[in-house]
């Protein structure tokens with residue numbers, strides 16, 4: 001019923017380059033206009049770029065298939081779609097074009113200049129200025145450059161909204177033909193959110209960062225209490241010099257270990273849910289969904305803490321305090337007449353924990369690299385699962401071993417529980433060990449086969465033998 005918005009709409013698979021595809025208009029000749037024109041021409045459309053002063057615009061900046069003309073001419077030449085690539089504060093300067101723009105679809109591509117939900121959206125303002133045209137909001141990609149970037153960015157999602165269904169369909173089709181994945185986000189009242197999306201700072205990182213920060217605060221506070229405050233109050237020991245480096249370095253591995261455990265815990269919880277419900281088709285609770293979606297961020301934060309811990313550890317011996325302690329120990333040893341202070345057991349301990357730590361960090365680095373979209377996309381499904389799950393558990397196991405070797409047998413002596421507080425590494429081990437035990441438990445054949453069946457679509461209620469199904473189906477239970 002709606003008139004074809006693009007000539008190409010009738011003849012799939014789309015307009016042919018140079019063969020007279022539909023004309024798309026663009027008002028404005030700035031950065032966005034140039035990038036859009038290049039992409040439109042490359043996709044086979046003809047383009048009319050309308051400028052206030054076409055003679056002043058550099059012809060070389062636009063592709064050969066784009067025609068530079070006045071704003072009025074562009075409005076007239078456009079078959080139906082016109083992009084408004086002008087800053088919103090200049091929309092009113094286009095009012096003289098109202099006649100030519102009548103009945104046309106105006107695509108508002110502007111981004112918000114600040115985050116303030118109360119304000120009217122730019123698109124709604126444009127719709128008020130041009131009541132005779134229909135306004136569609138869309139194409140809010142991260143930058144004009146992202147718009148131009150070809151195939152590698154092709155799957156980028158672009159939200160699109162409008163109150164006019166026909167016009168919205170036309171813009172959705174155009175976006176698809178330009179290689180984007182358009183998402184219909186509803187009416188023009190959604191425009192404000194669309195305009196603000198490029199301004200939101202790391203939306204998926206807030207909670208993981210907060211969680212990591214809280215863990216840091218907890219472990220740092222615990223270390224401060226156990227190693228600095230209580231010894232000071234109790235025996236007047238002055239260990240405050242440890243605050244900037246030693247205490248931070250005692251805290252970072254604990255945070256890294258617990259955060260890494262938090263990457264793998266939601267997967268186990270999800271498996272338990274599926275086993276208990278006997279189906280994978282029921283939605284997980286919201287908190288679990290959110291947690292599952294934060295695993296990549298948590299993993300990268302864990303890697304950051306582990307990396308910092310490695311750098312801090314390498315600097316430990318550079319400190320003046322380390323030099324003094326070594327000299328003092330040597331002096332005491334000379335006085336006591338001890339010639340050889342080699343303790344075979346402790347030599348093994350330090351070599352083992354260092355080696356496990358280095359290997360664990362190396363694997364974490366590999367995981368971090370494969371979590372980059374460009375690298376992850378190059379792996380097939382099996383490779384990705386192997387790296388993210390198999391190697392992930394290897395990193396977790398090595399980190400636990402690193403901590404266990406570090407703790408050695410000291411945890412078995414009462415002196416480790418100064419002021420009745422267990423050492424921090426013991427606290428940090430609780431969650432990771434629970435995750436590892438949970439994983440081993442799920443690898444038991446009976447659970448593993450049932451879970452594999454569920455993940456292939458088997459449902460316990462549907463596949464039960466009829467005599468089991470009956471009472472439930474009739475509601476007798």
Ligand SMILES: NC(=O)C1=CN([C@@H]2O[C@H](COP(=O)(O)OP(=O)(O)OC[C@H]3O[C@@H](n4cnc5c(N)ncnc54)[C@H](OP(=O)(O)O)[C@@H]3O)[C@@H](O)[C@H]2O)C=CC1
Nearest residue numbers: 028029030031032051052085086087090110111139140141
């Ligand atoms: N959707 C997205 O992801 C992105 C959207 N944008 C949006 O695109 C729009 C244009 O951005 P961009 O191309 O970077 O900006 P530019 O400053 O590079 O270009 C703006 C153009 O507007 C034209 N214009 C028309 N009327 C006026 C006027 N009265 N005063 C000044 N200029 C006028 C000018 O062209 P001429 O002189 O030829 O008339 C100028 O080249 C903005 O609304 C911006 O928010 C920008 C980047 C990404």
Ligand SMILES: [Cu+2]
Nearest residue numbers: 253309357402
């Ligand atoms: Cu360590």
